[in-house]
Amino acid sequence: MTDITNTHLEAAFIDQSAAGAFPGKLYAFTAVVAKGGWQLGVAVANEPGYNPIPGKTFKDQAEAKHWAEGLNKHIGRDPDTVMAIVCSSMGGRRVEMVEAVQR
Numbered sequence: 001m002t003d004i005t006n007t008h009l010e011a012a013f014i015d016q017s018a019a020g021a022f023p024g025k026l027y028a029f030t031a032v033v034a035k036g037g038w039q040l041g042v043a044v045a046n047e048p049g050y051n052p053i054p055g056k057t058f059k060d061q062a063e064a065k066h067w068a069e070g071l072n073k074h075i076g077r078d079p080d081t082v083m084a085i086v087c088s089s090m091g092g093r094r095v096e097m098v099e100a101v102q103r
Helices: 009-021 061-074 079-089
Strands: 027-034 037-044 051-058
Touching (some): 009 037, 037 061, 037 079, 051 061
Antiparallel strands (some): 027 037, 037 051
């Protein structure tokens, strides 16, 4: 898959905004329900809830998920790491060893 930040300028802006908003934190992008469709959110490891990313909306979950997966791949997050981060943000198992999760 081609890097989504190379094919969609808006994805590059979203990536840089998240990097600036969550410096030094372990985070992942996720597709979330929004009024009238779907949008992206950022889940931060061991912090409750998610942070919605305003502005970009998607017609369906598949498109939002495609963008979230592309952005996660861009920042080096594999699906298992993304799942661990998202679960920890919902009060699930804490992500204790950042180094182990970031492999």
